[in-house]
Amino acid sequence: MASAIILFAAPALAVNPDEMLKDPAQEHRARELGKDLRCLVCQNQSIDDSDADLAKDLRVIVRERISAGDSDDQVRKFVVDRYGDYVLLKPPFKGTTLVLWVGPFVLFAVALAVVFGFYRRRAGAAAAPPPPPLSADEKRRLEKLLKETLPKEKGK
Structure with missing residues (x-):
C-alpha cells in the first residue's frame, strides 16, 4: 500500500498561488524555466521545488521578466x-x-587510486619474502637458550 502511494505521489511544488501568472501559457513557461534554475540555498533543488525565500524571489523575478515580454x-x-x-x-x-563538470570525475579517480594503492600495499605486505634461514651459529645459540629456559619453566 505504501509503495503504491509513493509511486503515484506527485512532487510537491513550492510555487504559491499568489506567485502564479494569470495567463496559463506564461505560467507554463515560468514552470519550465523554474525546473532549470537551482535554488541557491538548497543547491540540489529547482526553484519550483524549494520553499526557501531566495527561491521564491527567483520565481517572482522569472515571472516578472516573462510578464514584461x-x-x-x-x-x-x-x-x-x-x-x-x-x-x-x-x-x-x-x-x-570546468570544475562543476570535471570535479566529480577527478574525485572518483583520486578515490579509485587510493583504494587501489591500499590493496596494492596490502598485497605487497602479504607477499613479503620469508626471513632467511638461521645460520649454524644462530641455531646453536637458540638451542642453548631453549635448554636454559625449559628446565626452569618445568619447575614452576
Whole structure:
C-alpha cells in the first residue's frame, strides 16, 4: 500500500498561488524555466521545488521578466548574469564551469587510486619474502637458550 502511494505521489511544488501568472501559457513557461534554475540555498533543488525565500524571489523575478515580454533565453540570461552559471541546474561546459563538470570525475579517480594503492600495499605486505634461514651459529645459540629456559619453566 505504501509503495503504491509513493509511486503515484506527485512532487510537491513550492510555487504559491499568489506567485502564479494569470495567463496559463506564461505560467507554463515560468514552470519550465523554474525546473532549470537551482535554488541557491538548497543547491540540489529547482526553484519550483524549494520553499526557501531566495527561491521564491527567483520565481517572482522569472515571472516578472516573462510578464514584461522577455523570451525564455532572455530570462535565463538575466538570472545567470545576476547569480552566475551556478544558478543553472545544468550549467554550460566552459572554462568557468570546468570544475562543476570535471570535479566529480577527478574525485572518483583520486578515490579509485587510493583504494587501489591500499590493496596494492596490502598485497605487497602479504607477499613479503620469508626471513632467511638461521645460520649454524644462530641455531646453536637458540638451542642453548631453549635448554636454559625449559628446565626452569618445568619447575614452576
